[in-house]
Amino acid sequence: MNDFQELYQEIVMDHNRSPRNYGELENPTSFANGFNPLCGDEINVYLKLVEDKIVDITFNGDGCAISKSSASMLTDGIKGKSISDAIQIFESFRQMITRKPGEEFSSEILGDLEILSGVSQFPARIKCATLAWHTFHTALTEKDQSVSTE
C-alpha cells in the first residue's frame, strides 16, 4: 500500500468508527431519506437552514463503511457553509467520484474529502460513497423526500 491508500484506510475507518454529526436533528428545516439497494445502505440527512446558510447538518442510518464515512465527512465539510458553497462542494465531489480513469478534477474546495477520490476506481462502491450526497442534495432542493440510487 502507498501512503495515500494508507491514509484513505485510516480516515475511512476513523469516520466509520466514530461518525461526526451522527443522530437525528431536533426540529430540522428539511430532511431526506436515501437508499442504495445495491449494497443495502440507508442514510437519513437532517438539515437546519437559516436564510442561505446550513447552520446544522446531521445524519443517521446504517450501511457499509464507505457509505457511513462519506456521510460523516459530508456533514463535516458542509456544516456552516452557505447553500451555494455547499452545492459547489456537492458538484465537485460528484465530479471527483464519477470521473473516468486519468481524468482531472478540481480538489480546491474539497479539502479532506479528496481522500475519497480513490473510490472512483471501484464502480461498485461509487453509489455507497455518493448516497449521502444525493440524499443531502435532495434535502436541500426538494425537502422531505426519499431518494434511491437505482
Ligand code: ZN
Ligand atoms: Zn455500501
